[in-house]
Amino acid sequence: MxxxxxxxxxxxxxxxxxxxxxxxxxxxxxxxxxxxxxxxxxxxxxxxxxxxxxxxxxxxxxxxxxxxxxxxxxxxxxxxxxxxxxxxxxxxxxxxxxxxxxxxxxxxxxxxxxxxxxxxxxxxxxxxxxxxxxxxxxxxxxxxxxxxxxxxxxxxxxxxxxxxxxxxxxxxxxxxxxxxxxxxxxxxxxxxxxxxxxxxxxxxxxxxxxxxxxxxxxxxxxxxxxxxxxxxxxxxxxxxxxxxxxxxxxxxxxxxxxxxxxGGKSPNIVLADADLGVALDNVVGAIFENAGQICSAGSRLVIERSIHAEFIEKLVARARALRIGHGLSEGVNFGAINSAEHLRKVSSYVVDAKARGVEVTVGGNVTTDPATGKGWFFEPTVLDRVRWDDPVVQEEIFGPVLAVQVVDSAEEAIAAANCTDFALVAGLFTRDLSKAHRIARDVDAGQVYVNEYFAGGIETPFGGNRRSGxxxxxxxxxxxxxxxxxxxxxxx
CATH class of the missing domain: 3.40.605.10 (Aldehyde Dehydrogenase; Chain A, domain 1)
Structure with missing residues (x-):
């Protein structure tokens, strides 16, 4: 170390x-x-x-x-x-x-x-x-x-x-x-x-x-x-x-x-015509990088029903494969929650969601560094088929917790993306560029990433609308x- x-x-x-x-x-x-x-x-x-x-x-x-x-x-x-x-x-x-x-x-x-x-x-x-x-x-x-x-x-x-x-x-x-x-x-x-x-x-x-x-x-x-x-x-x-x-x-x-x-509660929209391999890589990075402690994290997955089951199965496998541990340890690719206070906040959202009957497909628990038994960690977590009005959809958790909203069309995906008071960023995965332009136009966000989450750099303006800044x-x-x-x- x-x-x-x-x-x-x-x-x-x-x-x-x-x-x-x-x-x-x-x-x-x-x-x-x-x-x-x-x-x-x-x-x-x-x-x-x-x-x-x-x-x-x-x-x-x-x-x-x-x-x-x-x-x-x-x-x-x-x-x-x-x-x-x-x-x-x-x-x-x-x-x-x-x-x-x-x-x-x-x-x-x-x-x-x-x-x-x-x-x-x-x-x-x-x-x-x-x-x-x-x-x-x-x-x-x-x-x-x-x-x-x-x-x-x-x-x-x-x-x-x-x-x-x-x-x-x-x-x-x-x-x-x-x-x-x-x-x-x-x-x-x-x-x-x-x-x-x-x-x-x-x-x-x-x-x-x-x-x-x-x-x-x-x-x-x-x-x-x-x-x-x-x-x-x-x-x-x-x-x-x-x-x-x-x-x-x-x-x-x-x-x-x-x-x-x-704050942000950013949607990551995956449509049925997307390159699902590319989408999966980006969904994982969007919510689990920095243990989800990112204002612009893709903390909501808005996904079409026809690809939902297959995609979630692969997403769960990827989440389970992440290696939790101290950031200076070899081979670790999933770090800690910044403080004990914030860990309690992240955990409370998931505990309350479980009590409401929200389906936890992977993770959902406080944990520690397997090598030392120390540290403030929370497992990579996916909450599936969540109601749009649920707190884990509406409120910023700021941790490695992904809320999944299932939709039946691109039009419904736009409505799902816009269903919160936040409007920082949005991700979109589709092969149809005409559809991409329409969705980018209609989703309220300070920036829209198409086919690559966190696309751009210091050259591109960054900021939010509504309660995002x-x-x-x-x-x-x-x-x-x-x-x-x-x-x-x-x-x-």
Missing amino acids: ATLPATNSPASGLLPSRHFIDGEWRASHSRATMPTFDPGRAEIHAEFAAGGADDVIDAVASAKQAGQGEWRKLSPTGRGRILAKAAALIRENAERLAVAEVLDSGKTLAEARGDVRGSARAFDYYAGAADKHEGKAYPLGPDYTSYSIEEPVGVTAHIVPWNYPLSTACRSVAPALAAGCTAVVKPAEQTPMTALLLAEILVQAGLPPGVCNVVTGTGAAAGAPLVSHPDVRHVTFTGSTATGIHVMKMAAQNVASVTLEL IGREKGLIAVASYCKTKAVTIRL
Whole structure:
């Protein structure tokens, strides 16, 4: 089992235990610390600073001052060079970042390595975007010149979730920096380490001190003071719908803009004419990757009745073949649930579903790492032929639990897909491209994947409709979230 080397410097391998503010490591004003747990063993693996309002005040002040200094004067091309260097340094530190992510989050090492690759790619992408976010000219006639300038909004807050700590931080911090903003990051208290390591990497890449700061601690003690700080001009939040609503209310008090990527209950539609082998591979990955702890997980299988029995039989066999265990163990391809609290939530949904008579075709139980008897794990689970109004169809479980809805036509599949209050993503498997276009048009979702779940990348906009959020991350549209438009009109 791989481990991080223990030395006296965070830059050399030891996990950081303090905030990163103004380009340096700082203890909390209170000197208080918190534990972070290794979910694969259900044991504490490190301590970190328990931040509060005073630490947030320092971080925001640092970010505000940095935004008025050399960072403001740096050309877009110069910003791009720093982001490109950050991408290279992320790759140089890939194994260290991946191992830290496994120990904090519980995912497998293969999954964490993929997250690190995606994080580096995000910085590559926005390095190229830094000098391409242009203003416009407006045709007012020969007696006027009118044009617009895209300016950075200022200090931005980034509230990062525990399921994809590094990649979610990178997908919002990178476009904010590309736009010329400064950032204060508050990672989830369950997974603080890679955000801290990222901030140090950015300074090593040439980012001026204070342009990116990280304050750790709980949402109540550190997150709330950050999103409600009057000097924060934009808040990017990824997390639950309930918390997102609260964040939006706090930001509104300062008339700050928000990007909210919230919950999902995403349908994965498999029609009878689909390539069933391709569909099966993607259904398995869509719900069991990261133990189902993904906002955009394909947590509902909407499948035509004529192929239902055959498909479920193969799906159950694939679920049973997954190897549960600690993310750093050899051969494991199914990791842990992030916390004891979340494990109880996932389990309660399945226990209640069983009590209602919902059919459990595979899984359905809390378990542990077979090698150690430790850890927070939940078996890969399939709940079959579930009523559309059942809580396991309507509510986000955020775990490895798939609810199956059986339909008799493509039209009924659309109705089934749209039967919840969420509208984050949707998957569709069919060989009929005309049908694919019609369904993509009629399903309410921020993005639709056809014949490959999780298709796309940093280039494609990502976000939800209705209770799944507001605004879009990734793509060039993300840079616009961190800009304010100034129009200049001159009478000649």
